[in-house]
Amino acid sequence: MFLYLGNDFTTTANGAVVKFVQCDQCGHEYAYELSRSVQGRAFSVVGLHNREAADRSSSKAQNRLQELLKRACDLVPCPQCGWYQEPMVARAKRRRLRWMRELGRGVGFFGLSILFWGPLVYFGFDRMTPGIKLLLGFGTACGAAIISAALLGIRHAIISGFTPNDEPLDQRIALARSRAVSKEEYLKSAGSHSGFAF
Ligand SMILES: [Zn+2]
Secondary structure, eight states, X not given: OOOOOXXXXXXXXXXXXXXXXXXXXXXXXXXXXXXXXXXXEEEEETTTTHHHHHHHHHHHHHHHHHXXXXXXXXXXXXXTTOXXXXXXXXXXXXXXXXXXXXXXXXHHHHHHHHHHHHHHHHTTOXXXXXXXXXXXXXXXXXXXHHHHHHXXXXXXXXXXXXXGGGXXXXXXXXXXXXXXXXXXXXXXXXXXXXXOOO
C-alpha cells in the first residue's frame, strides 16, 4: 500500500569566503579560500504548503552555510613556515581515527541496549536456566562496555599525542603554497580582480 505523507524539499547552498589567518608561529599573515556546501530540508505535510516548505529548506540551507563559513577552517598551514594553526590542529585531531570513535560509541550503545531490552528477552529462552541467561546478558553487556571504553580510550591516547605539525616540513609548505597566498599579495590581487587566481 502506498501512503502519501507529503513532499520533502531539499535545497543545497554553496558558498565560499576568504579566510585571513595570522600564523601562531611566525606571525605571517596569509589568506586562503574556504568553500562549503550544505543541505537544508523541510517537509510539506500532504503537500499543503509546498511553497513555504521550499522557502524554509532554502533559508535553512543558507543559514547553515553562513554559520559554517564563519566558524569552519581548512587545514591550510602557513605558507612561510609550514605551521598549522591551533583551530586547524584541533580539527585534524577530531578527524583522526573517526571510525574508532564511531565503533566505540556503537558498541557502547549495543551494551546499553542489552541492559535495556535484556529483561524482555530474558523470559523468551525457556531452555536456558535463569543463571545462564543472566550470565550471558551481563557478560555481553560488560564485554561491550569494556570494548567500547578501550576503543575510545585508545583513540583519545593516540590523538592527544598527534599534531599535523609533525608532518614533514616540505609537505606542509607545498600544501600551503597550493592553497594560500600572503595577505598582502591577496589584497593586491583583489584590487585588480576579485577572488583567487587558483
Ligand atoms: Zn608561519
